[in-house]
Amino acid sequence: xxxxxxxAPSILSADFARLGEELQVISRSGADWVxxxxxxxxxxxxxxxxxxxxxxxxxxxxxxxxxxxxxxRPQDWLKAYxxxxxxxxxxxxxxxxxxxxxxxxxxxxxxAAGLCLNPQTPLAGLEYVLPDCDHVLVMTVxxxxxxxxxxxxxxxxxxxLRRMIDGLGLPTLIxxxxxxxxxxxxxILAAGADVLVMGSAFFREQEKQALVDHxxxxxxxxxxxxxxxxxxxxxx
Ligand code: DX5
Ligand code: ZN
Numbered sequence: 001x002x003x004x005x006x007x008a009p010s011i012l013s014a015d016f017a018r019l020g021e022e023l024q025v026i027s028r029s030g031a032d033w034v035x036x037x038x039x040x041x042x043x044x045x046x047x048x049x050x051x052x053x054x055x056x057x058x059x060x061x062x063x064x065x066x067x068x069x070x071x072x073r074p075q076d077w078l079k080a081y082x083x084x085x086x087x088x089x090x091x092x093x094x095x096x097x098x099x100x101x102x103x104x105x106x107x108x109x110x111x112a113a114g115l116c117l118n119p120q121t122p123l124a125g126l127e128y129v130l131p132d133c134d135h136v137l138v139m140t141v142x143x144x145x146x147x148x149x150x151x152x153x154x155x156x157x158x159x160x161l162r163r164m165i166d167g168l169g170l171p172t173l174i175x176x177x178x179x180x181x182x183x184x185x186x187x188i189l190a191a192g193a194d195v196l197v198m199g200s201a202f203f204r205e206q207e208k209q210a211l212v213d214h215x216x217x218x219x220x221x222x223x224x225x226x227x228x229x230x231x232x233x234x235x236x
Contacts, residue, residue, distance in 0.1 A: 002219040003194055007212050008033040008066050008175070010199035012048065012146045019053075022203075023061040029208035030216070033066040033088070035177070035197045037146075038081070040071035043095055044144035051077075051084035058085030068116065068177065068197075070143050071095065075102045082109040090114030090137045090175075093121055103132040114175065118143065119154050123161055133172050135195065136161060140188075141178030146199040150179030155191050162192025182211060189220050 009031050014022035026034055036054060041047040054065065067086035071077065074091040075098075081089055089106045093115055096102055106113035115129065116137035126136065138158055141148040158176060165172050175195035176188050182205075185196055196215060205211045 002221045005189060005216050005219050006032040006173075006195040007215050008035040008195055008197045009202040010035040010037055010146065010177075010197050012037045013199040013203040019057050020060040023057060023063075025208065026202075027061055027063055029202075030212040031063070031202075033064045033195070034061055035199075036065055036067045036086075037199075038067060038069050038071060039144065042072045043092065044070045046144045051080045054081065054084040054086065064088060066090070066114075066175075068114075068137065069095075075105065078102070078105055078109060082106075082111050086111055088112040088114055088135065090116050090135070092116045092118065092143075093126070094118055100129045100132055103129060107132070107134075116143075116177075117157075119151050123157060123164060126161075127164055127168070130165065130168060130170055130172055135173040135175050136165075137175045137177055137197075138193075139178050140176055140180070143178070148179055150184055155187060158188065158191040158193055182214065185215055186218050189218055192220075 009026045011022060011034060037048055039046045039048040064087040065085050066088040067081050068090045072095055074095055078089060089111045091102055093099055103113040112134035113132060114135040114137050115133045116139060118139050119142060140150045140154045158174060161174055173194040174192055175197060176193045177197035180188060180196050180198050181201035
């Protein structure tokens with residue numbers, strides 16, 4: 001048995017003047033989720049888009065919208081992003097004092113709940129909120145910009161998180177974000193990732209379907225001998 005690999009292209013590297021078409025490109029590639037990077041200019045030193053844009057592009061894709069909130073006080077915005085069409089909502093541990101409460105709020109809104117850790121944030125403490133997470137998003141760059149290089153030391157954190165999740169027998173998915181390309185994807189999957197976010201590497205690729213096929217085929221055998229999580233368990 002092997003864990004399925006999910007691919008989540010980030011529209012941060014798409015042509016914003018043609019977002020509807022870019023979403024169709026993502027669907028045609030065979031990718032699994034659309035990753036949407038929301039930045040507020042405070043939590044990260046960049047600005048992107050908010051609920052109105054997500055609501056407008058929602059009808060251009062049938063894929064799950066995986067919304068990564070790089071914003072202060074994400075709890076104030078959860079319903080707005082859910083109403084706009086988010087299927088999965090990820091908040092940053094560093095942005096929340098009462099993270100468990102907000103993870104529950106996300107699930108109560110009917111979305112899958114995700115918790116994100118910046119590169120320097122240790123896994124300690126995460127263990128106690130893992131049952132409330134449908135996925136953990138491990139940042140392998142400092143958030144704020146696409147096109148950065150993967151921070152190699154964080155690959156060890158993915159492996160530690162894999163052991164933690166498997167040790168607790170949880171179905172929580174590990175999603176990895178930042179600097180992932182064809183060259184390093186295999187190592188990230190081998191460390192224990194389930195979901196690969198890919199921005200610049202996806203959009204600069206000419207043969208997008210071949211890239212996604214290649215990543216799907218790179219599934220790593222599950223050492224525990226059981227499927228990690230069925231596709232139905234990972235969709236909201
Ligand atoms: C960075 C974002 C990423 C970004 C990834 O803050 O969270 O999702 O789009 O882009 P690449 O794959 O180019 O590093
Ligand atoms: Zn992201």
